[in-house]
Amino acid sequence: MIELKNVEKYFKKPVRGKGVWGMFKSLFSRKYTVVKAVDGVSFTVHDGESVGYIGANGAGKSTTIKMMSGILTPTGGEILIDGKHPYKSKERNAVLKTIGVVFGQKTQLWYDLPLTETYELLRYIYDVPDDEYKKRLNELIELLDMKSFMDAPVRTLSLGQRMRADLAAAMLHNPKTLFLDEPTIGLDVLVKRNLVDAIKKLKAEYNTTLILTTHAMSDIELLCERVIILDAGKVLFDGSLEEVKHMFGDTRDVKVTCKTVIDGESVKNHFGDAVIKHAAEDGGHSVTFTIDGTKLTTGELLNYMFANYEVADVKISETGIEQVVEKIYEKDRAQGDGTNGEGDARE
């Protein structure tokens, strides 16, 4: 179980003076800005849970992951992984043996050596018995389809291959918890889908607790049942995927195509504010109605359309988490400049 209790992480950033004189001045008297990257975050993740940890750039997602994986020490609060602090030197190694971390923008593989060399070293680092290592490596090679590039130096691998290899490296010691920090960043749709499928399979196979940070909401929808939304270092929302959609607007798009031209405005007038917006296409033969699910059901709208028009086709799509988060960000941008952290200059 992972417990975060009022966790804070502040970074002290030096403010460099402008120009040569400013640089010279800062040699003797340096000002600092304190940036609150994580500001009182608390949550609990139970064993086997899959949690999507999302937020805008600079919201504090990666900092939290780094604190949970023992790379950074919190400024305040407490992090417990199975009752142990990952950032305390005496408990650190015990915690790190039970977790695996994949950073999408970094790799823990040795660039100039074949994958097998890295895995061999990781085996010693995590003290994996020989038989278990061989069995597990074969399973991962099979599951992640890595056979073709096992002996190739890491620098020659494609990004998709490297991510799979990184995932295998993180799973080699069968960690109880897997932290995935933007694992699909930079991948094309097909490769991304394959990687997400592989993570799903791994999770199902080993019942690994999953904490995923990403900007690709489709990954969250496919992998996580719970979402924690972080904004400016604070938890904005913590609940199920369904809840988040409902809380930030249960809207859905209904695209109706008719043989005759649809008068979208009259449909909107009929239902009032239950129809949020409408957009016409194909010379008015197709109209997409965005409806508020709490005020109007898809059935009611369709009944009206079938009664008044010769409906040829209907397409219904629920609002994705992507749009939900977009809404949150828009709201955030409207309130301020969208940057995180509060700066406070000190001598």
Next chain:
Amino acid sequence: MTVKQDVKQIAAFTARNIKLFFKDKGALIGALVSPLIIMTLYALFLHRVFLQSFDSMLQGITLAPKTINGLVASYEVSSVLAVCCITVAFVANMTMVADKVNGTRADITVTPVKGHVLILGYYFATAIVTLAICYIAMIAGFCYIAGMGWAMTAGEALSVIPDVFLAVLFGTALSSIVCYFLKSQGAISAVSTIVSSVYGFICGAYYPISQFSKGMANTIMCLPGTYCTGLLRTHFMGGYAELMAADGAPKAAVDGLLNGFDVKLSFFGSDVKAWVMYLVVACSVAVLIAVFVLINVLNKKRSTKV
């Protein structure tokens, strides 16, 4: 159990670092060729100068060409080996600097690796690579001396092996401490150039310590690197005393020559015995390794400070 695990991890890290070094063909060839190039330069350009210098110290006594040539060749080879134990160690430490530059050292912090395991992995890899290259240089040196005039006994020749071993351990520890703070490949090149030039002088490899003023000589004798050179000089050149005596050189002249070229080191007027030199170097190696590990531990504590 933990110690066994630590040893296994150190061995795995050492193997990884050695493989990475040998993958870098440029660094490997550079490290391998540099002692041989220095040795060739000594033989081509400085051999005659050293001959004249040795002759002047003999004050009119003429030695057999094989004796004097062998003595000079031994002096040259011991100088080259004394410096190479440091310069090659700097090149071999490239792996540690590269790991810092490309963030590998930071990435490894997400694994349960103890700081001393990581750092000793670098140390042993550098030491093994440096040892391999210095032993190749030593064999080349033996061949050169054999061609010019051999006088070493089997015991003396064999003693060179532990001398080089200790000098390499010392050089590796010293270069590792310096390289730990470097953050770019350019910095390591610049620092290794500076250190190798300065070290050559202060360890008595480029110029005999006995030729310095007394104060300077005693100051330099406080530095442990001097004893690495001293050991090499003792074992490479000690055998020539008998040969010079056989050539008719009086004992005073032989002693004067050997003292003048640091075959016998003296510290505040007392002769320094070989076992003392071994002890000083061994203790220095232990202290430097401890400092290296301590720096890493303190640095790690500082970086994760709340």
